[in-house]
Amino acid sequence: MTSTRQELLFLYSENSDLASPVRAWSRYSGAGTHHRSGDCDEAPYASVVAAMQDGWRVLQVSQLLPPLPGAELTATSFLKFEALLERFEES
Amino acid sequence: MGASEAVVGTPPLLSSIEMARFATDGYLRFDELVDPELSAAMLEAMLDPAFPPTLGPDPARGSGRPLADVLRGWPAVCEPIRQFAALPAVRGIVESLVGRGPVYDHHAVHVTAKGVRAADEWHADLVASRRKQFDIEILVFPADTPREMGGTMILPGSHFRHVSGAEIGRYQNFQGQLATVCRAGTVVVMHHALWHCAQPNGTDRTRYMFKLVLNPSGPQHLTWDTRDLDDPGVNEILQTTNHRWYGEELMLELVHRAELWKYLRGNDRDATYLLRRLDETDA
Numbered sequence: 001m002t003s004t005r006q007e008l009l010f011l012y013s014e015n016s017d018l019a020s021p022v023r024a025w026s027r028y029s030g031a032g033t034h035h036r037s038g039d040c041d042e043a044p045y046a047s048v049v050a051a052m053q054d055g056w057r058v059l060q061v062s063q064l065l066p067p068l069p070g071a072e073l074t075a076t077s078f079l080k081f082e083a084l085l086e087r088f089e090e091s
Numbered sequence: 092m093g094a095s096e097a098v099v100g101t102p103p104l105l106s107s108i109e110m111a112r113f114a115t116d117g118y119l120r121f122d123e124l125v126d127p128e129l130s131a132a133m134l135e136a137m138l139d140p141a142f143p144p145t146l147g148p149d150p151a152r153g154s155g156r157p158l159a160d161v162l163r164g165w166p167a168v169c170e171p172i173r174q175f176a177a178l179p180a181v182r183g184i185v186e187s188l189v190g191r192g193p194v195y196d197h198h199a200v201h202v203t204a205k206g207v208r209a210a211d212e213w214h215a216d217l218v219a220s221r222r223k224q225f226d227i228e229i230l231v232f233p234a235d236t237p238r239e240m241g242g243t244m245i246l247p248g249s250h251f252r253h254v255s256g257a258e259i260g261r262y263q264n265f266q267g268q269l270a271t272v273c274r275a276g277t278v279v280v281m282h283h284a285l286w287h288c289a290q291p292n293g294t295d296r297t298r299y300m301f302k303l304v305l306n307p308s309g310p311q312h313l314t315w316d317t318r319d320l321d322d323p324g325v326n327e328i329l330q331t332t333n334h335r336w337y338g339e340e341l342m343l344e345l346v347h348r349a350e351l352w353k354y355l356r357g358n359d360r361d362a363t364y365l366l367r368r369l370d371e372t373d374a
Contacts, residue, residue, distance in 0.1 A: 014338035021337045026263035036210040037288040038244040076343050077253040
């Protein structure tokens with residue numbers, strides 16, 4: 001018997017353009033495949049748009065938020081341009 | 092006095108080029124710095140039940156005291172560690188980065204059992220300091236570490252990011268991530284805020300790594316061999332290195348980098364010219 005499980009793909013782009021190059025990525029599987037840090041040196045897709053063309057659905061993209069006043073030149077922490085995508089796989 | 096305590100003379104210090112690389116990448120790597128005999132002796136010591144346990148910083152165990160004093164108080168089985176700390180190359184690296192009289196913070200023996208398929212989440216050991224001073228983490232790989240054995244993975248240039256611990260655990264892979272695949276005796280020295288994670292060990296051998304964290308004893312100003320301070324290669328490293336995962340945040344990273352270099356130069360001037368332009372006041 002098969003069932004459908006959700007797959008999540010996080011892609012971090014070079015800038016807010018969803019066609020810009022992917023700089024970081026993560027995958028989370030509800031179907032049992034274990035993804036982890038450092039498991040892949042090559043991005044699964046060149047861009048968010050390329051992932052969409054392969055059937056991934058965009059659930060969310062990060063908001064464009066200005067830095068807090070006074071932190072314009074110091075505010076780096078998390079990756080800014082995150083896109084969350086999903087698809088469903090049989091397991 | 093043990094042989095390792097007979098330390099005299101000036102050790103070979105890092106160059107300005109090497110320091111610029113550290114400021115830019117957040118780490119330096121020295122392949123096979125420790126000879127095979129001492130590497131093997133260090134590993135044997137780390138496995139000895141008398142070796143000081145991995146417990147994190149604690150003044151009761153020496154944190155905040157001079158490294159030399161702390162190591163002197165360690166049991167006889169730790170003689171290889173004292174010999175390591177007394178190596179001229181190691182003394183030179185340490186003095187260049189945290190000054191003379193480095194302060195002991197803590198140490199750890201990292202053990203990854205054979206066949207462990209899990210990996211650490213990406214994390215930073217300590218948040219980046221707004222005052223720019225930094226600790227160094229000395230990672231010693233006492234045995235050969237091929238990729239299938241894991242090695243500590245690091246993210247070059249991530250040491251200016253203000254994150255805490257494994258807040259970044261959602262991330263799995265970055266352009267430019269670097270697994271430490273190395274021969275025995277290799278040493279990696281990294282900034283305390285560099286993002287890193289242990290990797291799985293798919294071999295039938297246990298992986299070991301010795302980590303020693305040191306604090307500066309004072310301002311980290313011009314503590315290295317500065318004879319090449321005005322080498323054009325220094326500014327080239329500082330101003331043109333673009334780690335691929337930065338994306339459009341490169342400019343902010345250049346600012347952080349310039350600020351760290353200014354601190355290392357003793358806050359005398361902004362050699363990169365970038366900060367002067369940004370700090371310029373209205374006429």
